[in-house]
Amino acid sequence: MKGLIIGGLGIFHVFLAQFAIGGGMLMCYFQWLGQSGRDRLGIMRKFIDDYFKYLVLICFVTGALTGVGMWFTSIQISPRTIGLMVTEFHWLWATEWTFFCLEVVAGYAFFRHGKTLPDSIRLQLLLTYTIAAWFSLFWINGILSWQLTPGTWTQSRNVWDGFFNPSFWPSLLFRTIVCMVIAALSACVVINTLPLPRETRSRLIFHSSHFLLPMIVMPALGLWFVAVLPVDSRQWVMGGSVAITLFMNIAVGASVLIAGYAIVGLYWQRLTINGATATLLLLLAFGATAGGEFVREGVRKPYTVRQTLYSNSMTPNQITEFRQVGSVTNDPYPLLNEERYPSEQIRLGAKVYRLQCSVCHTQHGVNGLTHLTATWTESQRRMNIAKLQHTKNFMPPFAGPPEEVEALVQWLAWVNAHEPSEWPISNDPDVLEQIAKWLHEASDY
Amino acid sequence: MDVTFPFGLPWPTATYLSLYVATLTLHMLLMHYVLAGAAWLTGSSLVNLRRSKPAQQTTIAKALQDWLPFALGGAITAGVAPLLFVQILYQREFYTANLLLSHRWMSILPILILAFYLLYLQKSTWLNHRAAVLKPWVWLLITSCFLFVGYSWTENHLLSLQKQDSWTTFFAERRYFFARWEIPLRLAIWLASAFTTLAAVLAWQLCNVPTPEVAPISKSSDQRDFTSEWRGLRTASFLAIGLSMGLSLGYFFTMTLETRTIVAGPLAWPYILLTVAAWGTQIWIWWRMTAPKHGTSRMLLALSAAVVVTTLGMNVIREAIRLAEVDLATLFPRHADAANVGGAGVFLFFLILNAGVMVWVVRQVVLHLNANGDH
Ligand code: HEM
Numbered sequence: 022m023k024g025l026i027i028g029g030l031g032i033f034h035v036f037l038a039q040f041a042i043g044g045g046m047l048m049c050y051f052q053w054l055g056q057s058g059r060d061r062l063g064i065m066r067k068f069i070d071d072y073f074k075y076l077v078l079i080c081f082v083t084g085a086l087t088g089v090g091m092w093f094t095s096i097q098i099s100p101r102t103i104g105l106m107v108t109e110f111h112w113l114w115a116t117e118w119t120f121f122c123l124e125v126v127a128g129y130a131f132f133r134h135g136k137t138l139p140d141s142i143r144l145q146l147l148l149t150y151t152i153a154a155w156f157s158l159f160w161i162n163g164i165l166s167w168q169l170t171p172g173t174w175t176q177s178r179n180v181w182d183g184f185f186n187p188s189f190w191p192s193l194l195f196r197t198i199v200c201m202v203i204a205a206l207s208a209c210v211v212i213n214t215l216p217l218p219r220e221t222r223s224r225l226i227f228h229s230s231h232f233l234l235p236m237i238v239m240p241a242l243g244l245w246f247v248a249v250l251p252v253d254s255r256q257w258v259m260g261g262s263v264a265i266t267l268f269m270n271i272a273v274g275a276s277v278l279i280a281g282y283a284i285v286g287l288y289w290q291r292l293t294i295n296g297a298t299a300t301l302l303l304l305l306a307f308g309a310t311a312g313g314e315f316v317r318e319g320v321r322k323p324y325t326v327r328q329t330l331y332s333n334s335m336t337p338n339q340i341t342e343f344r345q346v347g348s349v350t351n352d353p354y355p356l357l358n359e360e361r362y363p364s365e366q367i368r369l370g371a372k373v374y375r376l377q378c379s380v381c382h383t384q385h386g387v388n389g390l391t392h393l394t395a396t397w398t399e400s401q402r403r404m405n406i407a408k409l410q411h412t413k414n415f416m417p418p419f420a421g422p423p424e425e426v427e428a429l430v431q432w433l434a435w436v437n438a439h440e441p442s443e444w445p446i447s448n449d450p451d452v453l454e455q456i457a458k459w460l461h462e463a464s465d466y
Numbered sequence: 467m468d469v470t471f472p473f474g475l476p477w478p479t480a481t482y483l484s485l486y487v488a489t490l491t492l493h494m495l496l497m498h499y500v501l502a503g504a505a506w507l508t509g510s511s512l513v514n515l516r517r518s519k520p521a522q523q524t525t526i527a528k529a530l531q532d533w534l535p536f537a538l539g540g541a542i543t544a545g546v547a548p549l550l551f552v553q554i555l556y557q558r559e560f561y562t563a564n565l566l567l568s569h570r571w572m573s574i575l576p577i578l579i580l581a582f583y584l585l586y587l588q589k590s591t592w593l594n595h596r597a598a599v600l601k602p603w604v605w606l607l608i609t610s611c612f613l614f615v616g617y618s619w620t621e622n623h624l625l626s627l628q629k630q631d632s633w634t635t636f637f638a639e640r641r642y643f644f645a646r647w648e649i650p651l652r653l654a655i656w657l658a659s660a661f662t663t664l665a666a667v668l669a670w671q672l673c674n675v676p677t678p679e680v681a682p683i684s685k686s687s688d689q690r691d692f693t694s695e696w697r698g699l700r701t702a703s704f705l706a707i708g709l710s711m712g713l714s715l716g717y718f719f720t721m722t723l724e725t726r727t728i729v730a731g732p733l734a735w736p737y738i739l740l741t742v743a744a745w746g747t748q749i750w751i752w753w754r755m756t757a758p759k760h761g762t763s764r765m766l767l768a769l770s771a772a773v774v775v776t777t778l779g780m781n782v783i784r785e786a787i788r789l790a791e792v793d794l795a796t797l798f799p800r801h802a803d804a805a806n807v808g809g810a811g812v813f814l815f816f817l818i819l820n821a822g823v824m825v826w827v828v829r830q831v832v833l834h835l836n837a838n839g840d841h
Contacts, residue, residue: 081539082582089546090575097568100561107553108800112809115485118547119813119820125543126824129536130831137838142830149827153820180808353630355638 028318030094032311034087036203039196039310041080041124042158043204045151047232048073052147054228056140064221066143070136072211077132081125098380101334102168102325110164113184117160124153155197162193168326169317170249175328187249195242198235199310202279205232206303213296223293233283239276251327253414254320262415265319272312275305322415331417333380340466343420349376363435363444370432373425381416384436391437402430403452407459418464423456467733467789471782476798478805482554487785489547491778494656496541498663498777501616503530503537504609505657506664506702511602526695529671535585542578554804556626559792562633563626570642571622574615581611613653620652627791651720655713659780661706662748665699666773670766672696673758693757700752707745714780725790734786741779747772 048069055065095103107114127150135143163184167174174183208229212222247255257265279302286292294302323332330336335343349372356375362368374382374390382390394402405412407426409419419426427447435444460466472480472487507530552560564571584604587593593601625636625644636644672695718726730738751769755762 083579085542086575086579093572096561096564104557108804109807111550111554111804112813114550115547115813116816119816121543121546123820123824125539127827130827134831138834142834146827149823353634357640
């Protein structure tokens with residue numbers, strides 16, 4: 022559930038941030054058109070000022086705060102993941118911060134005084150703003166792509182090996198083009214809200230449409246990205262997971278529609294575009310961003326940092342340790358309403374669920390464990406949980422001794438039976454031995 | 467803790483602590499302008515409500531209204547750096563407090579977004595023409611938002627200083643608020659010191675900030691009115707410094723003896739001295755500057771320096787209180803680990819470069835505005 026929140030916030034944030042970057046690029050282009058004599062109608066300055074107002078109003082504070090929001094949500098979902106990211110990359114993150122500061126100062130200087138400044142200074146400010154904004158993408162892109170493809174970092178632990186990882190360049194270039202697309206489409210929306218003569222409007226739209234042309238190379242970049250994915254992640258995209266494949270198709274489909282309209286309609290045939298269509302295309306771009314972010318989050322499973330940290334905040338070493346000593350033995354936090362549970366065993370099961378499963382599952386709701394296991398027999402539950410990483414490859418291995426598997430199985434059965442006030446203890450040594458065998462068969466931990 | 471901050475600590479810890487305090491000071495200065503600025507506007511607009519004849523908006527009010535959105539953007543951006551370093555320094559503590567406060571903690575973000583758009587609403591012609599009577603109440607709402615955010619940071623900070631037992635209890639009792647008498651007290655200290663910063667920045671703005679609305683002194687037609695605003699600033703600053711001192715002293719005596727010994731010991735006493743000296747300097751400068759005049763730039767520079775030193779000093783003392791309460795030695799290995807990863811050089815390089823570019827950007831704009839005389 023929390024995953025959905027970070028997903029939603031993430032999409033919103035990514036969209037705003039990309040708008041901020043692409044918007045800067047577009048205005049640099051327009052400013053250049055204006056001052057190099059290519060702006061016969063003399064419309065660029067005014068349009069840039071109008072467009073920038075939207076950019077500041079939407080991106081400056083909301084973009085920054087959704088960014089901080091991402092950070093806070095990540096802490097809520099997986100403090101270990103964000104902790105590891107901060108520890109490994111804090112200097113690069115701090116570097117990104119210096120670019121944020123520059124972005125805000127240059128952007129605000131333009132916003133306040135741009136109208137009265139001569140063209141040369143305007144272009145300087147816009148370029149500074151845009152370079153700063155793009156570099157913030159540069160830095161964060163390295164950190165995010167490292168989560169998926171840490172590459173040689175897993176051995177060397179060198180920050181630059183992690184940063185310039187296999188998917189760094191394809192995703193940086195891909196995202197840069199997405200920035201341009203969002204900027205062009207939002208410009209078309211803004212153009213339609215301004216009271217402009219027809220000729221002016223179509224001129225502005227024609228120039229904006231240039232920013233859609235790089236979409237031509239998107240398929241190649243997409244293939245490059247998929248090619249550098251690890252084999253198991255790639256198989257999620259290629260049909261291994263219905264949901265991820267579906268979102269992938271949404272992203273691709275929406276992009277194809279936008280590109281088709283842009284290239285054939287706007288550029289080739291020089292059609293104009295009305296406000297409604299522009300908004301629709303922008304919504305499609307939002308959909309594509311959403312699909313893309315979902316895929317990015319999805320293909321990482323069962324890791325948050327590949328081969329280093331599982332989605333439920335366990336490291337491979339910890340799994341070995343927990344198999345011996347138990348995963349919740351040292352958990353200082355009690356269950357809420359402890360007295361509700363009929364026995365220590367069920368309490369143990371509930372704690373194991375909380376620690377190992379609740380990041381991705383609920384009890385009854387989204388991806389609810391009761392529904393998923395409703396038709397299974399008790400021994401199927403034992404085996405499938407003991408061999409969790411084979412039951413569905415999105416899941417990490419079970420991290421605990423056979424007693425914790427059995428406690429979890431009993432807790433599930435108790436929840437499925439609508440939480441009666443009494444429940445028998447299950448401690449048959451043969452059962453525990455069988456579970457131990459399954460645990461062993463499933464992995465080397 | 468028998469050597470002055472940040473010396474006597476392993477170098478990774480000392481480095482991260484210094485960066486944390488330095489960047490937090492930047493955040494605090496901007497936050498001061500936002501918090502005290504909104505409070506100022508609330509107060510003055512509520513007072514105006516009681517007048518029969520609607521008063522002209524003062525120069526200060528105009529400047530504040532004009533600059534608050536930017537200052538808020540700046541405060542938020544500046545907050546990102548200490549947020550990063552606090553996660554290196556006190557990772558477990560900070561995360562635990564975040565998780566325990568959960569939704570309550572996260573609510574500061576939508577509230578800040580709301581406050582930001584309300585700031586723009588205050589500037590909009592729509593509100594000014596249609597519903598001007600609402601303005602004081604909107605200011606009140608905005609100030610409450612900022613106070614809530616400040617309150618939450620203090621609450622989170624104090625919760626992060628607790629030990630495992632009280633975290634466990636907090637969790638088991640499903641509490642949403644960490645109610646402590648220290649919270650209002652600390653908040654009052656921050657609010658009071660916010661007004662000293664605000665007064666100093668407004669002094670600059672009254673004298674020469676080239677905003678379209680604020681006329682420079684030389685062009686002001688109503689010199690007398692201006693002087694009265696200046697007097698308001700002076701009074702506010704005197705009151706705020708007095709309050710900051712009094713409240714800080716009060717806070718000091720409510721601490722445990724152990725904490726007090728450490729804070730007033732070698733670790734932080736030079737900073738206590740520095741802060742008091744900087745307060746004194748502020749009082750002296752305000753005493754001397756009875757009215758806004760040309761050629762006061764040097765005084766204003768000295769005043770600003772004193773404000774920065776005050777804020778820095780208070781932040782070190784704030785940190786000394788934390789150092790007295792956490793078991794610092796257990797954190798050293800973590801800091802050493804973090805210091806092992808690369809990238810510090812890149813940070814330093816871009817810090818200097820980008821700071822230079824920022825100065826250049828501002829210079830470009832200011833030079834042009836001055837050349838054209840259009841403020
Ligand atoms: C206008 C909104 C804000 C106000 C009024 C505000 C106020 C405060 C106050 C009063 C403190 C000191 C707490 C104490 O020591 O008792 C503080 C600390 C801090 N603030 Fe802000 N803040 C605001 C926004 C932000 C934002 C958006 C961020 C993050 C990007 C941020 C980052 C920090 C950090 C990292 C600390 C230090 C926390 C610690 O060491 O425990 N602040 N803030």
